[in-house]
Amino acid sequence: MMKRPLRAMTLTFAAVLAGCGGGGESSDDRATAYLGSPGVAGLNYRTASQSGVTGDYGEFRYYPGETVTFFVGDVVLAQDIPIKRFMTPIDFDPTWEQTIYPGTEVGGLSTHKEQEKQVLNAESNIAVNTARFLVSIDFDSDTENGIQVRDSTRATIENSVNAAGVDFTIDPANFGNLDDLPESPENLLVAELCLREVCSDLTPLETVAAASVGVNWVNTLGSNIFLREGGHIFLESEHIEANAGDTRTFTVQIRLIDISVGLADLEVKTVDELPDSDGEIPDPPRSVIAIVPDPTPESREFSFMITGESGEETEIVVNMRLEGDYRWYQKVMRVTLL
Template identity: 30%
Template sequence: MDRNTRVLTAARGLRTPAVGIALTLLAGCFSGSGSSSRSGELSQGIFVDSVVAGLSFSTASQQGMTDAAGTFEYRPGESVSFAVGGIRLGSAAGQELITPVELVPDADPADAAVVNIARLLQSLDADGNLVNGIQISAEIDQAVAEYVQQHRLEELDFGDDEVFEQVMAGLVASLNQAGVFDENAAARQRSPRGRLQAWQHLQDSLAQLDGAELNHQRLPVLFIHGGAGSASQFESQAQRFRANGYPLEHVAVYEYNTATGQDPFDPEQAAARNAKINAIIDQLLLSTGAQKINLVGHSMGTRVSLVYLSEEENAAKVGRYVSVDGTEVDHLPGNVPTLALWGQYVDRSVVGAENVYPPAEAPVGHIEVATSADSFERMYRFFNGEAPETSIIPQAEGEQVWIAGKAHIFPENIGAEGMTLEIYESDPNTGLRLSDVPLYRHQIDADGAWGPVRINRDATHEYALLHPEPGNDQYFYREGYGQDSFLVRLNTSLPGTGVGQYLHRSAAHTNIIIGRDKELWGDQGDNNDRLTVNDVEVVTELTAPLLQRLSSLFLHDRDSDQRSNLAAPDPLFHRLPFMSGLDLFLPASPQASETIEVRLQPRGGGADQVINVPNWPSDGVRSISVQFKDYAPTAAQD
């Protein structure tokens, strides 16, 4: 299949059947070379972010509006300019396919200007359903033009995020007031598309043009984490859904405060949570055209889900519900078909649900039951009535992958506002930076979001979260990413708060927090995990008994006495849920010129997982966070 045929085939997949017919009629314009080889003969192309109808275009010889198939006209050698409501989007050389990427010189899909053009177009879609394409109605175009004239926005700088945010807020509010969106008739308000939302939709469109098979008919999936949890517990599952053809925006998470004093059943707190859950679900339903979503709740998240589903109008939005090792109930939640997945030594049930228990001789951890490949297979089959094609997280085909996420104050799960994230590629053998210049730098705002960032596949990186107050930086190290991931979480705390305040600090030693979204076991004999730090065993029957449910291990030089005491776990950290600690002296060097090896031999087999980090002094870098994947690398994933 040549490029022109592939473009048309993929573009048909971005549209409804009716528009597919229109593209078929257009195919004659792309036969052979894709545009006429005779100078001056009229050619046609398609504008895609989904195909966009109602977009103004002009060339030296042509002008008009893109039709229902996103078609524009040009003559060979001409540049094509695009605009909406008088806002100039940019220009590109005439060709059979133009996307927002081509409108920004020398840009990639994550460039601020590219993403903001996509955000504008997606926000202006008449019905909000991006699966059936973007239709900018004449009414919307006119309303935008009036707003542009009033505020003189013809030369909007799409590369200026701050200005763009202000313009979008005012523009969309004005359009809602004018009632030009379909949902306005039902007294609902359109919200501007978020940066990651818009980028993911554009990325899906580009992926389909490159031949990816995505199933937009699958119901979106929403995950609600448990206590002391975050979206991190769904990171690998989101990658598995993607590997089985789910569009990026079809997987979403709801994150909330799980600090002391939070009660899922408190009416006031529940009302606030339900409003936020509904906002996420309503946006998913609008942008995907789905009638319902599928819901997954884990641990405390099952109580949040139960309260949500107890209201009939909420339950009506949920097609199927998966309860993961959570609350026992004597009825079917919201009368929604339910699958209940249980972890180790549980004798609870959800009445009316399909209850699945692990065998007694093969216990499954409380966190593991949320993140495992086996649970994914069960969820997928329950949602779709068939087995997934794969439960393996495959390697990306290209040499680079995309990552994005949030830097959060934890466990409140709010943005680490005012901090700065710098990402450096690091030497996998030493953990040292390969360059003094970060490949990405971003100041964190109130929502905590960062990225997307394109990084080398399987390369190791340092994620330096810098605090305005000196001495409170936190550095994160993770295994390399072999596949795109958009739920990366860098969880931190404010100075003097959270469990991190109990780490003792000095210029002489390094503090390390080791985590995995799958319990670390130290009292299960042949089924133990083996975790060493500079060859010192740190997962033992003392620090990691089965029922400790250990997922975060804190290592520091208690009392800063430059001596280790491994006879017992640190009493403060060990009494906290999912945590433990050890008094382990790890010598630091002033310039972090030496290496600390953190090596995991995961239970169940598989290759060793190794993360090497510099020995940062803890009086400057208060802690180093090391995060292992919750699945063991296999030959199929290499």
């Protein structure tokens, strides 16, 4: 017997999200994207058709296929970059794509996490330095509630002679280096903001935030986005019970709730095919079910057949990547043979 406990839950969750304006495409074909989670609020953005400042949750509107530029006055943090549903400063540097999009295999499945660390720790000056700058202009210096760029902060930057000289491409060791480069444009600009807008007894920041602070903030964003987006991806069943000897082909749908894009990549394996803690795979692996080879991401489904005996149990690991996103998301389904 095939159990499908998630179908009703999925429909209910979709209805709740739709009622809350969960970020899908609107009736005029515009879509909503988010910078950060919690978001970066009050940052200027511009697409080919839209412009304004990001909302309280970091949201901005665009038409599919457009690129976006983020800026404050003459300080351009990212220019004409591809838009994805959730964005971070990692996306501000398009040169990292060849590094991070292929992913790497860990434990028998593809993942983005190793490449994400590499981008932040070695590859992208832009990602690290823009993150540090955004942390530095946050009104309350508390990234746990997001970044808040006030109207007055934007006005100060727009009128500053130091803004145009800020260069996010330089080595993070030199960016904001108060000891060796105290009169660098970014230091002078942040000091100016500290004097006029940002700093108070609660926010005593007088120079650009340290590289470690920016990296930690981006890592937190990545974790939050991973959990938030992963919470919109479901398998139609979490547990299937089937009779041993059943010769049917079982097909399981993948549900994307309030996500306007499809799947770009799909990997489906049983835990019996994956290496154990010592990196070893049984030879031959235990056979409880057999995954039908080469599931296509476009179909948003996978199939399997029963090969084991009564009383046996296994788990299926479904690993997937969304179109336009480098992150891999995993879902697990249990199969019990009666």
